[in-house]
Amino acid sequence: MTKKILKVNALESEAIYIFREVIAQFERPVLLFSGGKDSITLVRLAQKAFYPAKIPFPLLHIDTGHNFPETIAFRDKLVQELGLELIIRNVQDNIDNGKVKEEQGRYSSRNMLQTETLLDAIEEFDFDACIGGARRDEEKARAKERIFSVRDDFGQWDEKNQRPELFDMLNGRIELGQNVRVFPISNWTELDVWSYIEKEQIKIPSIYFAHKRKTFIRDGFIWSANDDVVYRDEYEEVIERTVRFRTVGDMSCTAAVISDAATIDKVVEEIRDASISERGARIDDSRSEAAMEKRKQQGYF
Amino acid sequence: MSYTKTQTNPTPFPLVKVGMGHLKIATAGSVDDGKSTLIGRLLYDTKSLTTDKLKAIEEKSKQRGFDYLDFSLATDGLIAEREQGITIDVAHIYFSTPAKSFIIADSPGHVEYTRNMVTGASNAQASIILVDARNGVIEQTYRHFFINNLLRIKEVIVAVNKMDLVNFSEEKFQTIKNEINYLATKSDFEAQKITFIPISALNGDNVVEKSTKMSWYQGETLLDYLENIDTTLTNDSANARFPIQTVIRPKTAEYHDFRAYAGKIYGGDFSVGDPVLVLPSLTKSTIKNIYFFDQEFDTALSGSSVSITLTNDVNVSRGDMIVKIDEIPTIAKELEATICWMDKEPLQNAQKYYLKHGVNDVQAKITHLSTILKTDFSGVEENTTALTLNQIGDIQIKVSKPLFFDTYKKHKYNGAFILINPKTNNTVGVGFIKSPL
Incomplete structure (x- = not known):
């Protein structure tokens, strides 16, 4: 044995x-x-x-x-x-x-x-x-x-x-x-973290995977269009896009990325090739260095 | 495997599995010898700087009127540091190549920050010492070298920086090499390997890409060298030690009598069936199960956090230690150690501290302080009464309960301890055990 x-x-x-x-x-x-x-x-x-x-x-x-x-x-x-x-x-x-x-x-x-x-x-x-x-x-x-x-x-x-x-x-x-x-x-x-989630088959919320979402664009970031919690000017046009989130904070300060990665292996692959760091998708850190x-x-x- | 800019598939992240193939590196240098620039250069050339970080560096560099990218901005984290333009604490930096993942503990080079250097080096498998080619070996270099010896870091890389400012002179490089090699003859750490690499961090010569201006240098670039270090060989193999952190007792119907000892294995491995001794009770037993989460294993290696059950009912609690029956450590209440002092309030004779040896907490009293070690290798200072911040000295110490230890030379994790000031709760010193008394 x-x-x-x-x-x-x-x-x-x-x-x-x-x-x-x-x-x-x-x-x-x-x-x-x-x-x-x-x-x-x-x-x-x-x-x-x-x-x-x-x-x-x-x-x-x-x-x-x-x-x-x-x-x-x-x-x-x-x-x-x-x-x-x-x-x-x-x-x-x-x-x-x-x-x-x-x-x-x-x-x-x-x-x-x-x-x-x-x-x-x-x-x-x-x-x-x-x-x-x-x-x-x-x-x-x-x-x-x-x-x-x-x-x-x-x-x-x-x-x-x-x-x-x-x-x-x-x-x-x-x-x-x-x-x-x-x-x-x-x-x-x-x-x-992502590799571990993949290896351990840990369940995570669905918003981490590609899905259709009503969004608008400001300052180069993709925001969730939810007028109850996310401030939006009228001229900021709402469009349905296929996106996912790399980090999950509040709706009002977490930006989405355009992505087709609908499964964990696709997400890991995408992270490997990514060129924007994770907190770059958190708007509140960009306010000042x-x-x-x-x-x-x-x-x- | 090397990684160069010209590679066709510049994947910024490697295909390294989580937790595998990590090399922990400590960096040390003096003010202005370009350490932060070197790290920034490593990050830049391995494409580890993400678009947003790079953009921030470009903007800052321009704002300050520099005509080159100030890579040091990639690492100098705290506001105070950026204002003063110096690094003042240990920062951890992560980057990867297709071959390996690297964790750099970046420690500052000031005289007053020996404590940070020791801290950064305590978990390192390799160390990079920066030397400014214009200034050559200075007092700081001696200190960095001394600390690497004290902590017994096997792989030491001396990066001779700013070669562009000495016309890429082989002679300058050779002088520095000879001086440090002479220093090494004074050290008792024979297994240490010292490698010299001439670089220009600012221009990138011999960092990731081979320099075209130093044809006299036949060796590897810094990154090539780091990638080729075998991480499995950088730690000495030693006797297996299993210090108990906590006892797992589920107290549920399903696991009614379950009782496992949780801890991390250091030095060697443990297998089911191994005859063991439990310290300090000196009870003999045998390993019955080794668990990791919901799985059982026959053998677990050094570095794994597991839980272990024994064949007979032994009274084991936090701070106790399981060892193999033929590998018993020293058990003593009085010992001699080299101390690096890390607090503003000096260490003095007869003072009392908490001593943490791994996960074992005891009370300790300094019984004798006699010698301060000169970090420039110039010898010792006798008849001293106090050890002040950033000084290193030899002491004798007595503890309230027996410790089960090895000398630091034989066992890094079972040969080190920290001292805690009972009034402030701060970690005030680190000790490297030399011998029992």
């Missing part, structure tokens, strides 16, 4: 190791779940880390109210299938009670408003570790992010005073009021 030898997958093992460190070092961890492919990949990795036990922490979704309906439907199905606990907190609540003010006009998005709702949820549930799907290859400011990233009461990231991370050792010691953002797939690239870093200092994950 031939021996069954487990091949090493360094990135996958690293992520599993990080998940297990979270459970060992923190009392009230939570997984920040957006319904996007990165957070769905995190759920699969968490499953692997603790199998056959259930994932030992809840998911937290900060719902902007601008999500794609497909994402929400997918989220609810996933949670039900895996028997997970899902906590939802709505940005709309903070708008209604006047705690935050909604942006108006042409480039308005609720992306910035998520931060406040997230910080409220962290305080409400006393979470000490928030696991997120950010990757270092996404954006320059994220390239400097630690795997265990300490935040203060205000969720602020002090990029000049980060703890050194050596070898595999993760220091999760914090003071009361502090919490740690944890990034298990820090070292994955966009292609790594330092956009991401500034949002991070304010507590955006």
